Amino acid sequence: MLIGLLALTVTAAFAGAAIYVSVAEQPARLRLDDRALLQEWQPSYKRGAAMQASIAVVACVLGVVAWWQTGSLAYLVGAVLIILPWPWTLIAMMPTNRLLEAMDAAAADPRARELIIKWGNLHLVRVMLGVLAALAFLWGSI
Numbered sequence: 001m002l003i004g005l006l007a008l009t010v011t012a013a014f015a016g017a018a019i020y021v022s023v024a025e026q027p028a029r030l031r032l033d034d035r036a037l038l039q040e041w042q043p044s045y046k047r048g049a050a051m052q053a054s055i056a057v058v059a060c061v062l063g064v065v066a067w068w069q070t071g072s073l074a075y076l077v078g079a080v081l082i083i084l085p086w087p088w089t090l091i092a093m094m095p096t097n098r099l100l101e102a103m104d105a106a107a108a109d110p111r112a113r114e115l116i117i118k119w120g121n122l123h124l125v126r127v128m129l130g131v132l133a134a135l136a137f138l139w140g141s142i
Contacts (some may be wrong), residue, residue, distance in 0.1 A: 001070075001100045001141070003062055003066040004062075004063075004069075004075055004137060004140050005008060005074065005124075005141055006062050007059055007062035007063040007065075007078060007079070007140075008078075008137035008138055008140075008141055009064075010035035010055055010059040011059040011078065011082050011130065011133045011134045014052060014055045014056055014059060014082065014085075014130045014133070014134075015127070015130030015133070017051065017055070018052065018127040018130045019130075020054060022047065022123055022124060024094040025044065026068055026123070027118070029044075029116070030116070030117070030120075033108070034110065034113050035107070038100065038103055038112040038116070039106075040121075040127050041100060042100065042101060042103075043118065044104055045050065045097065045100070045101070049089075052126075053086065053123050056082050056086060057083070059078075059079075059082045059133070059137055060079045060080075060083040061079075062079075062091060063075050063076070063078045063082060063137060064079045066077070066079075066111060066137075066140065070140070072140045074105030074137070074139040074140030075137065076134070077136040077138075078133045078134075078136030078137040079133075080119060081132050081133035082130065083138055084129045085125075085126045085129050088125055089127065092125070096115055096118055096122065099111070100112065100115050123141050
């Protein structure tokens with residue numbers, strides 16, 4: 001049971017970070033001019049990606065262990081849902097990420113705003129997967 005609660009806690013941290021990006025950071029960065037927008041996004045993305053990727057792996061492993069210990073399908077569902085942001089990011093988001101990472105932050109590239117808006121919309125899937133995974137782990141814990 002402890003492992004399941006740990007999976008829930010770590011997944012809630014992932015979901016909370018994803019929600020924060022979508023409801024606080026993304027709207028705030030979109031108020032910046034095009035140059036500052038990209039200057040903020042590039043280091044923020046790099047740091048956030050490393051943090052959220054690590055959290056997702058830890059939560060997935062904890063979920064699989066909880067499923068193995070309890071046999072509860074809810075933990076397996078949660079483990080799958082919390083790791084799905086990895087393929088989503090690699091397949092759907094990475095082309096946009098690469099374009100934004102390659103841009104010169106010192107120059108005001110007119111494509112930056114459009115791509116960061118697109119990135120924000122794609123990021124909402126990560127929010128949804130994190131919240132659904134947390135709900136699955138909550139279901140397994142009760």
